[in-house]
Amino acid sequence: MRLTLKIWRQENASAQGALQTYDLDGISADMSFLEMLDVLNEKLQGEGQEPVAFDHDCREGICGTCSLMINGEAHGPEVTTTCQLHMRSFNDGDTITIEPWRADAFPVVRDLIVDRSAFDRIIQSGGFISANTGSAPEANSVPAPRDKAMRAFNVATCIGCGACVAACPNGSASLFMGAKITHLGELPQGQPERYSRVVDMVAQHDHEGFGGCTNIGECASACPKEIPLDVISQLNKDLRDAMRMGL
Amino acid sequence: MAVSGLIFIGFVLTHMYGNLKAFAGEESFNEYAHHLRTIGEPMLPESGLLWVIRLVLIVSLVVHVSSALILARRAGAARTVKYAVKKNKHSSISSRTMRWGGLTILVFLVWHLLNFTIVKVNPSGGETDNPYQLMVDTFDLWWMTLIYLAAMAALALHLHHGTFSAMQTLGWTNSAAARTRARTAGWVLAIVIAGGFSLVPIFVLLGVID
Amino acid sequence: MASTVDVSGNTVLTTPPNQQSDDAHGYYTLGEKIADTKAPAGPIKDRWTTHKMNNRLVNPANRRKLDVIIVGTGLAGGAAAATLGEAGYNVKSFCYQDSPRRAHSIAAQGGINAAKNYKEDGDSTYRLFYDTVKGGDYRSRESNVYRLAEVSANIIDQCVAQGVPFAREYGGLLDNRSFGGVQVSRTFYARGQTGQQLLIGAYQAMERQVAAGTVTQYTRHEMLELIIVDGKARGIIARDMVTGAIETHLADVVVLASGGYGNVFFLSTNAMGSNVTAAWRAHRKGAYMANPCYTQIHPTCIPVSGDHQSKLTLMSESLRNDGRIWVPKKAEDCTKDPRDIPEEDRDYYLERIYPSFGNLVPRDIASRQAKNVCDEGRGVGPMVGDFRRGVYLDFADAIKRLGEDAVREKYDNLFDMYERITGENPYEVPMRIYPAVHYVMGGLWVDYDLQSNIDGLFVTGEANFSDHGANRLGASALMQGLADGYFVLPNTIREYLADGPFDAIDESHPEVVAARTEVEDRIQKFLSINGTRTVDSYHKELGNIMWEYCGMERTEDGLRKAIDMIRELKADFWSNVKVLGTADSLNQSLEKAGRVADFLELGELMCIDALNRRESCGGHFRAESQTEDGEALRHDDEFAYVAAWEFGGEGGQPVLHKEDLVYTAIEMKQRSYK
Numbered sequence A: 001m002r003l004t005l006k007i008w009r010q011e012n013a014s015a016q017g018a019l020q021t022y023d024l025d026g027i028s029a030d031m032s033f034l035e036m037l038d039v040l041n042e043k044l045q046g047e048g049q050e051p052v053a054f055d056h057d058c059r060e061g062i063c064g065t066c067s068l069m070i071n072g073e074a075h076g077p078e079v080t081t082t083c084q085l086h087m088r089s090f091n092d093g094d095t096i097t098i099e100p101w102r103a104d105a106f107p108v109v110r111d112l113i114v115d116r117s118a119f120d121r122i123i124q125s126g127g128f129i130s131a132n133t134g135s136a137p138e139a140n141s142v143p144a145p146r147d148k149a150m151r152a153f154n155v156a157t158c159i160g161c162g163a164c165v166a167a168c169p170n171g172s173a174s175l176f177m178g179a180k181i182t183h184l185g186e187l188p189q190g191q192p193e194r195y196s197r198v199v200d201m202v203a204q205h206d207h208e209g210f211g212g213c214t215n216i217g218e219c220a221s222a223c224p225k226e227i228p229l230d231v232i233s234q235l236n237k238d239l240r241d242a243m244r245m246g247l
Numbered sequence B: 001m002a003v004s005g006l007i008f009i010g011f012v013l014t015h016m017y018g019n020l021k022a023f024a025g026e027e028s029f030n031e032y033a034h035h036l037r038t039i040g041e042p043m044l045p046e047s048g049l050l051w052v053i054r055l056v057l058i059v060s061l062v063v064h065v066s067s068a069l070i071l072a073r074r075a076g077a078a079r080t081v082k083y084a085v086k087k088n089k090h091s092s093i094s095s096r097t098m099r100w101g102g103l104t105i106l107v108f109l110v111w112h113l114l115n116f117t118i119v120k121v122n123p124s125g126g127e128t129d130n131p132y133q134l135m136v137d138t139f140d141l142w143w144m145t146l147i148y149l150a151a152m153a154a155l156a157l158h159l160h161h162g163t164f165s166a167m168q169t170l171g172w173t174n175s176a177a178a179r180t181r182a183r184t185a186g187w188v189l190a191i192v193i194a195g196g197f198s199l200v201p202i203f204v205l206l207g208v209i210d
Numbered sequence C: 001m002a003s004t005v006d007v008s009g010n011t012v013l014t015t016p017p018n019q020q021s022d023d024a025h026g027y028y029t030l031g032e033k034i035a036d037t038k039a040p041a042g043p044i045k046d047r048w049t050t051h052k053m054n055n056r057l058v059n060p061a062n063r064r065k066l067d068v069i070i071v072g073t074g075l076a077g078g079a080a081a082a083t084l085g086e087a088g089y090n091v092k093s094f095c096y097q098d099s100p101r102r103a104h105s106i107a108a109q110g111g112i113n114a115a116k117n118y119k120e121d122g123d124s125t126y127r128l129f130y131d132t133v134k135g136g137d138y139r140s141r142e143s144n145v146y147r148l149a150e151v152s153a154n155i156i157d158q159c160v161a162q163g164v165p166f167a168r169e170y171g172g173l174l175d176n177r178s179f180g181g182v183q184v185s186r187t188f189y190a191r192g193q194t195g196q197q198l199l200i201g202a203y204q205a206m207e208r209q210v211a212a213g214t215v216t217q218y219t220r221h222e223m224l225e226l227i228i229v230d231g232k233a234r235g236i237i238a239r240d241m242v243t244g245a246i247e248t249h250l251a252d253v254v255v256l257a258s259g260g261y262g263n264v265f266f267l268s269t270n271a272m273g274s275n276v277t278a279a280w281r282a283h284r285k286g287a288y289m290a291n292p293c294y295t296q297i298h299p300t301c302i303p304v305s306g307d308h309q310s311k312l313t314l315m316s317e318s319l320r321n322d323g324r325i326w327v328p329k330k331a332e333d334c335t336k337d338p339r340d341i342p343e344e345d346r347d348y349y350l351e352r353i354y355p356s357f358g359n360l361v362p363r364d365i366a367s368r369q370a371k372n373v374c375d376e377g378r379g380v381g382p383m384v385g386d387f388r389r390g391v392y393l394d395f396a397d398a399i400k401r402l403g404e405d406a407v408r409e410k411y412d413n414l415f416d417m418y419e420r421i422t423g424e425n426p427y428e429v430p431m432r433i434y435p436a437v438h439y440v441m442g443g444l445w446v447d448y449d450l451q452s453n454i455d456g457l458f459v460t461g462e463a464n465f466s467d468h469g470a471n472r473l474g475a476s477a478l479m480q481g482l483a484d485g486y487f488v489l490p491n492t493i494r495e496y497l498a499d500g501p502f503d504a505i506d507e508s509h510p511e512v513v514a515a516r517t518e519v520e521d522r523i524q525k526f527l528s529i530n531g532t533r534t535v536d537s538y539h540k541e542l543g544n545i546m547w548e549y550c551g552m553e554r555t556e557d558g559l560r561k562a563i564d565m566i567r568e569l570k571a572d573f574w575s576n577v578k579v580l581g582t583a584d585s586l587n588q589s590l591e592k593a594g595r596v597a598d599f600l601e602l603g604e605l606m607c608i609d610a611l612n613r614r615e616s617c618g619g620h621f622r623a624e625s626q627t628e629d630g631e632a633l634r635h636d637d638e639f640a641y642v643a644a645w646e647f648g649g650e651g652g653q654p655v656l657h658k659e660d661l662v663y664t665a666i667e668m669k670q671r672s673y674k
């Protein structure tokens, strides 16, 4: 198939960027979206132009590195990561606009690559259970109810890609944060720090410059791991309980 | 924000119910308007409860509008470079028009208070001391009815998302089932309240109430 | 039979039968044997306890003054950073991704082994040890493996305490499943995302230490050189991949936890950025590379679909628990709809050849048999070269037996992934699978303390060679990574650090300056060649050579040919590669160029190692060494050793140091899964 690509090019964080148009031919439906960009990059280099920089690593939908806004949709038209998107979701002759995640808390580093270290800092602020190595009790000494463990697992599948932020009209990271709060809060081991965790994480989230949540739900529909909106409700509930405790 | 929103919901529900008294005729409507001012007497002075309610509503409005402003400002700062192309996938129109819808309601509110409470403007020049008459005169004008209906549409949208959103914000929707329930509540409240409010102006315009 | 190449390139037989074979004669020189691995003596079950006791302690007040560099934030590096940070050392952690959480450990699907015996099915530390040594085809060091089995149970405790959401039974206790190559259920899992959950656990523990100030993380930083001063590893040169700045980081000790080098094959299940650079730079500075040819080819991956392919995707081995593998009996059926092929015309070849393990034979065997049936012309799916490269993995029986819902609950995410990639629905049509490079058992040589032959250079996780011998059993790499990171390294590194802090050095030290200059020169070189071929094109070509000649089946002739081809390709690379852009910006072609340059050198060494090892063992199958019915034939008399290669200098020959493998707690046997 033949495509017209409009791709955001930007030298570095402080440079001005712009959309550039490229024509690309000979794309097969079995290619992944990133393989299509590989083809473009080989072609560009052949012509002496610098390749388009984009983030990717595992290419199997689990590391959360890939992060493209494709025709206005985070990770493109399917419920999956950019790397797992295949060209069979597009048609011959399509024009595809490719932009980086847009959020001031995720500044552009180059072309389509952004800096998501704000997510690391949110985790640093409390997204963990304090359990020093060697201090753990026998694993089966504390049973965890299966349904709670399942919920914890389901939301722990978040890959930290940031699509939720990219899609959110408010630029909020509440889905990401709610997923972690719910994951740890559903497990018996997560209880001791449950309320300080939510308070600290929310404070860091706001400090990073993410927007506030108004429950629009674009995040959940962009999330490749289908993290449901109820993690945001859970976050709010835990936050309210924490405030009631005076934290 | 959620609490103030819910207070508004409580208020508009009762207000809407009160308005329906218009169907019972001039007397009971005016009776109701008067009764509003005398509830609680003699424990409270005249209009005492009304003032308590007004105070709560004013405080709620300040809280509600200032939260809205803060959220809007944060959202603006969170994304200063806009997308060239941005699609919305599954979000409702109502959720994305909360700010404009809210503003519409606010503007409407100002006019509404001028119209019925503070200045009591009778656009057709008739009597202003008789609440029933004031209402009938107002809605006899097609364009006034239109303004009201437009405002009710804005309110419907606002309530459709607002109800659900408030429940999320309060942490009451921790499962898929609860989420569906909250969404349904949004629909029901939007239809009941905005629909209920709209009945009176429509029926006045149609001449059923006069 | 052994042979060598004469000046005109002809193969000449050099040794008569029954004598030591030396296929790689002329490609290497023989060095001294490795005398001491620091593996303690005594009864195997007491070795680790005694060793831990004997290793010296570091006073808590001193730990703050000790700088530890850890390259890698996967299970091995992340767990070590967290643990050493908690202990109070001053840790600097490096990874090339934008967050430590994205290390490739995240991609592991199936599970992690531990000898908990929760199922009461006769599991024990000894059995896990036994299975792992046997699975590794008796080419691993027994003390290490026993220790691994011993600490395995602690790993599960640790992970659960951190909030890793393992699968549970209805009563709320942990669930287990069985995995290829063993007959007990000892694998803990979190649906198909075990690696992700374990890594997130380690990552969170590490981020906690970042907040506490004991760990500093350097993301988007690539280690490009090792600094050695007075014989000790004292730091690294890293490139800030955003600004291009070349940075010097000094420390008292350096830990490499940089993962595996499967990407030398271009197509593999590794991440696009997985590389050998950190390990290879250390190798060039003197660290031995052990058993580099031991590559694991995983039997259940999604087959190649065309030339554009950039990587291969693994389908968890756990699928073999319920799926049945088959190909048509007749080549002419290969293009039919598989559902129309009647039962009697199907060849469930694993069940036929290995009745007692069936579809659960170890990976090397499952892979090779898949290759064999495809070579016979009975493969399915698209033609790749001259053959169809795929076999069916069929769930029809499982769906009939357990119901679609049960199958869905177990494998839904895998089935979805398969459908997304291939466009076929595996609930209806059998999956197609084919082997792909997945893991490398080879890596930097380490002693029992996980220290390389360079003082102060420790190597953990997939980057070292230590525990899996010639073949790794499923669910044991996660176990090794976490064992190394949480429990082994923190207990062995203290023996070394007890002598620290070492003499302060600064950035103007001649060795430091030299390392830095080397890095800068190399980068300038890449940018100035300005040839005509892209880095990727070299990488692909190298990958093809490696897969063809150093892949599932290796022959003497093929390996010689491959060595020549790689040398040629390398020469061409250095004169004709095209790397655009600048040194001082984010430049992905430049990053790749450095990695591919190192892969080219590694590829050659892998072929030499494979050529030298004229036996079939584990993941290394030499066509010249097989039994009459085509099974792998080991030669314990000649090759029961670890081949530790020393860098022979630019253009020189690598030096082979042998470490004899001695088994006291287990008897060496020819593997049989029949």
Ligand SMILES: Cc1cc2nc3c(=O)[nH]c(=O)nc-3n(C[C@H](O)[C@H](O)[C@H](O)COP(=O)(O)OP(=O)(O)OC[C@H]3O[C@@H](n4cnc5c(N)ncnc54)[C@H](O)[C@@H]3O)c2cc1C
Residues within 6 Å of the ligand: C071, C072, C073, C074, C075, C076, C077, C094, C095, C096, C097, C100, C102, C103, C104, C105, C106, C107, C108, C109, C110, C111, C112, C194, C195, C221, C222, C223, C224, C257, C258, C259, C260, C269, C270, C271, C274, C275, C277, C278, C314, C438, C439, C460, C461, C462, C463, C474, C475, C476, C477, C478, C479, C481
């Ligand atoms: C698809 C897949 C599925 C698997 N499934 C299983 C399974 O079910 N069970 C099992 O036991 N094992 C499994 N394995 C194997 C196992 O996941 C890996 O062997 C193991 O996770 C490796 O961990 P590691 O910490 O050694 O390295 P990695 O997790 O690969 O981490 C390497 C780290 O080093 C860093 N790094 C590398 N080079 C540099 C450099 N030059 N400079 C700076 N940083 C660098 C990277 O940034 C990264 O942080 C699987 C592997 C794959 C690929």
Ligand code: HEM
Residues within 6 Å of the ligand: A214, A215, B001, B002, B003, B004, B005, B006, B008, B009, B012, B064, B065, B068, B069, B071, B095, B098, B099, B101, B102, B103, B105, B106, B109, B155, B158, B159, B161, B162, B163, B165, B166, B167, B169
């Ligand atoms: C009858 C009057 C009103 C009712 C019943 C009402 C109700 C609600 C409710 C229930 C919410 C959800 C709160 C939450 O999620 O926490 C909400 C949100 C909001 N309201 Fe109102 N409101 C009213 C008037 C107004 C007015 C006058 C404004 C004017 C500025 C306004 C602006 C907003 C905004 C901006 C939000 C933000 C939430 C979002 O964007 O989703 N509302 N309202």
Ligand code: SF4
Residues within 6 Å of the ligand: A157, A158, A159, A160, A161, A162, A163, A164, A165, A175, A176, A179, A219, A222, A223, A224, A225, A226, A227
């Ligand atoms: S919640 Fe979903 S969209 Fe957001 S970071 Fe996690 S996986 Fe990505």
Ligand code: FES
Residues within 6 Å of the ligand: A055, A056, A057, A058, A059, A060, A061, A062, A063, A064, A065, A066, A081, A082, A083, A084
């Ligand atoms: S590249 Fe890892 S999720 Fe897409």
